[in-house]
Amino acid sequence: MIVPSVGGNADAHGRLVRVDAGTSEWGRGVQGSERSVVTIGVFDGVHRGHRRVAERAVAVARERGLRAVAVVFERPDEAVRPGARPQVLTGPRRRAELLTGLGFDEVDVVPFGAGPPGAGPGEFAQSVLAERLRAAVVVVGERFTFGGQDASGDVEILRTLGDKYDFEVETVPHLDDVSATSIRERLVTGDVEAAARQLGRPHRVEGVVVRGYQRGRQLGFPTANVETPQHTAIPADGVYAGWLECVPVANLPALYEGERWPAAISVGTNPTFEGVPRTVEAYALDRDDLELYGVHVAVEFAARLRGNTRFDSIEALIDQIHADVEATRRLTS
Incomplete structure (x- = not known):
């Protein structure tokens, strides 16, 4: 499902916004030899901690004259993994809207299972970050994990893979008083x-x-x-x-x-x-x-x-x- 701010695949500023993006669509705005600055995550709530990461990614992209791309993963569906999906703070359309508002040139909201089947950290770094998104820099939070259903990759593994596939990794410190889990707990009490x-x-x-x-x-x-x-x-x-x-x-x-x-x-x-x-x-x-x-x-x-x-x-x-x-x-x- 495509939900741009203005009709078609792009908003009034030429930004691409896609929800339920299949793997073949990721990085579609990155043309030819052009490279990108990428951030990846669930970003549920797009809270203050998320925004620190997102704003740094956009800033690096502007400094280097590259496209800023956000890849947002949806949680697994309850039918796929019972009990694995927490209450949702922001739906996919709203998440894309908030991230686009922070200056990203492209936002892809990816449903659970749309990535390379069972992709571990190495395959994810090669097929997604290096080949599809042509990442020059990957900006993530310091607690970022990735790769397969067990999320076995961490920041240090990502750095090692960046050396192999020619992208830099920049981390943003965690905000100790902010998390999606904590926000959900506050809402439960009203x-x-x-x-x-x-x-x-x-x-x-x-x-x-x-x-x-x-x-x-x-x-x-x-x-x-x-x-x-x-x-x-x-x-x-x-x-x-x-x-x-x-x-x-x-x-x-x-x-x-x-x-x-x-x-x-x-x-x-x-x-x-x-x-x-x-x-x-x-x-x-x-x-x-x-x-x-x-x-x-x-x-x-x-x-x-x-x-x-x-x-x-x-x-x-x-x-x-x-x-x-x-x-x-x-x-x-």
């Missing part, structure tokens, strides 16, 4: 502010707005019921202040493209109403005129307001929603 400090921006989830029970509309607070992809890292149940944004995605309605509203967000099962599955719902403050069904949206979490509570009456629930809306207004103004 601490979206701590997660944002590690990400360098608010955590967001994306999905398509679908029809729900429409109870929010009946209460005077119509919500967008967001159907998120499987394995999305959703914060703990509760009520949050944040934002609702319409995100343009191919083959989906482009209503309200790029618009962003402060939003009161509910995550959970709505305990006042029994038998409701877990949902993510966002009420755009002061907007009861939005028609968002079928639209791809992003929900960003700024702060947790409270946990979920079962109310004894609808009136008590409405009073609390009014208080949540005013708290959201203060926090997002």
